[in-house]
Amino acid sequence: MPGHVKKSEGPDPDPAEFLFISLEMKLKDQTKPYDAKKSCWVPDPQEGFLEGMIQGTKGDLVTVMANGETKNWKKDQVGQVNPPKYEKCEDMSNLTYLNDASVLYNLKTRYVNRLIYTYSGLFCIAINPYKRYPIYTNRTVKIYQGKRRNEVPPHLFAIADGAYMNMLQCNENQSMLITGESGAGKTENTKKVLSYFACVGATTKKPGDEQKKVKRSEIY
Numbered sequence: 001m002p003g004h005v006k007k008s009e010g011p012d013p014d015p016a017e018f019l020f021i022s023l024e025m026k027l028k029d030q031t032k033p034y035d036a037k038k039s040c041w042v043p044d045p046q047e048g049f050l051e052g053m054i055q056g057t058k059g060d061l062v063t064v065m066a067n068g069e070t071k072n073w074k075k076d077q078v079g080q081v082n083p084p085k086y087e088k089c090e091d092m093s094n095l096t097y098l099n100d101a102s103v104l105y106n107l108k109t110r111y112v113n114r115l116i117y118t119y120s121g122l123f124c125i126a127i128n129p130y131k132r133y134p135i136y137t138n139r140t141v142k143i144y145q146g147k148r149r150n151e152v153p154p155h156l157f158a159i160a161d162g163a164y165m166n167m168l169q170c171n172e173n174q175s176m177l178i179t180g181e182s183g184a185g186k187t188e189n190t191k192k193v194l195s196y197f198a199c200v201g202a203t204t205k206k207p208g209d210e211q212k213k214v215k216r217s218e219i220y
C-alpha cells in the first residue's frame with residue numbers, strides 16, 4: 001500500500017466506521033426498492049451487472065428494464081437479487097442467492113463504504129483500498145483479541161486470532177494462506193498478521209521476577 005506513514009501522538013483513532021455497519025446505514029439499506037419476483041441482475045459490459053426489473057417472460061426470453069432501457073435476455077443470463085436484509089452482508093455464504101452478480105455487488109457496496117474485509121465461508125476477502133485506514137492499531141487489536149469470529153466484524157485480525165488461539169489450545173502448528181494477484185495486498189496483510197501475533201504475545205516472565213510488560217510492537 002503506497003504512502004509514507006507518520007507516527008501520531010495521542011490515542012489511536014476510533015476504527016468503528018471502518019469495521020461496523022452503522023444503524024443509519026442499516027435503516028437506509030432496508031428502504032431499498034425490492035420485489036422478490038421481479039428484481040434481477042442482467043449482464044452489462046461497463047459495470048459487469050445491472051439491477052433491473054422483470055417486465056415479462058416469453059419462452060426462454062425474459063424482458064428486463066435496467067438503467068432505463070428494456071431488453072430481452074436469456075433466462076440463464078438473468079440472476080436473482082437478494083432481499084435488502086442482506087445488504088453489505090458480512091459473510092456471503094449466508095446469501096440466499098449466491099450468484100456472481102450478488103457476490104460482486106456485495107463486495108462493491110462494502111468497499112464503497114470503506115469496509116474492505118468480507119467473509120465467504122472460511123475465507124476472508126480483502127480488497128485493497130490503496131489508502132491507510134486506522135484498522136491495524138492496538139485499539140483494533142483489543143477489539144479482536146480473544147473473540148470468536150462471529151462476535152466481531154470481518155477482519156484479518158479475527159482470522160489471525162483464531163489461528164493463535166488454536167495454537168495455544170491444541171498445541172499444534174497453525175497455517176494461514178494469503179493469496180491474490182499482484183497489488184492485491186498480500187505482503188501488507190502478511191505484515192499485519194505478524195504484527196498482530198507480536199502484539200498479543202508481547203509479554204515475558206522470568207523465574208523469580210515479577211511479570212514484566214513488554215511494550216507492544218507498534219502497528220501501522
